[in-house]
Amino acid sequence: MCKFLSLFLIICCYWSCQVQQIGISQKAISSEELLNWKTGATIYTKIKNPSFEDSPAAHSTTPKGWIICNFNAEESPPDIHKSLTGFFDIKHLATEGDQFLGLVARDNGTKEHVGQALPKKMVEGKNYAFSVDLAHSKRLRSLTRKTRKHVLFDKPLILKIWGGRNVCSWKQLLFVSEPVNHTDWKTYLVEFKAERPFDTITFQVVFDEADHDNFYNGNILIDNVSPIYRTKKRTQ
Numbered sequence: 001m002c003k004f005l006s007l008f009l010i011i012c013c014y015w016s017c018q019v020q021q022i023g024i025s026q027k028a029i030s031s032e033e034l035l036n037w038k039t040g041a042t043i044y045t046k047i048k049n050p051s052f053e054d055s056p057a058a059h060s061t062t063p064k065g066w067i068i069c070n071f072n073a074e075e076s077p078p079d080i081h082k083s084l085t086g087f088f089d090i091k092h093l094a095t096e097g098d099q100f101l102g103l104v105a106r107d108n109g110t111k112e113h114v115g116q117a118l119p120k121k122m123v124e125g126k127n128y129a130f131s132v133d134l135a136h137s138k139r140l141r142s143l144t145r146k147t148r149k150h151v152l153f154d155k156p157l158i159l160k161i162w163g164g165r166n167v168c169s170w171k172q173l174l175f176v177s178e179p180v181n182h183t184d185w186k187t188y189l190v191e192f193k194a195e196r197p198f199d200t201i202t203f204q205v206v207f208d209e210a211d212h213d214n215f216y217n218g219n220i221l222i223d224n225v226s227p228i229y230r231t232k233k234r235t236q
């Protein structure tokens with residue numbers, strides 16, 4: 001009995017720690033919650049080109065300040081959309097400035113992700129937070145190499161955000177979104193405690209394995225990443 005209870009407590013503790021550390025399936029926050037969170041918070045550092053501006057808005061183009069991770073030469077790079085430009089039939093407006101980023105995952109299993117070096121290193125044991133706007137397009141239509149036909153990339157994906165020591169290295173999972181299935185923009189809060197020092201960040205889209213057995217074509221739109229704030233404790 002004693003052994004059973006000990007094992008139970010260990011499992012509970014492990015699960016609780018995992019949830020706290022990686023922020024499983026974090027949901028969008030309201031504008032009021034965002035305002036409350038920012039009140040009194042201090043900026044620690046800023047992400048380069050957080051609005052995905054100052055780049056030529058074009059498909060298959062990486063935003064300035066960002067690097068393509070795990071680039072597959074047979075697949076195109078991420079896309080920089082401009083408000084109402086209509087690349088791949090996307091008709092969204094940027095939430096900040098005039099451009100935003102689009103990441104896709106494909107039915108051949110490939111997934112797009114971008115990363116960058118941060119201006120300042122995250123300090124082990126300290127709490128940080130930033131916000132990011134996410135949306136999904138039901139209209140995105142593109143070529144799939146699997147069938148060599150133009151098809152809809154209209155299924156929801158999940159965004160993971162990683163911290164690392166080299167650009168595109170994945171040492172600490174900072175954030176896992178819920179499946180982003182909303183076409184309107186929503187703001188998500190990314191809260192984390194640095195488990196060890198790190199100074200790079202990576203945005204990666206992944207498949208929603210809970211709802212889909214196989215690889216599929218999907219997209220997430222990203223804009224308006226806030227500065228990274230030093231916080232005293234988590235709010236979620």
Ligand SMILES: [Ca+2]
Pocket residue numbers: 051052053094095096097098099100223224
């Ligand atoms: Ca923007």
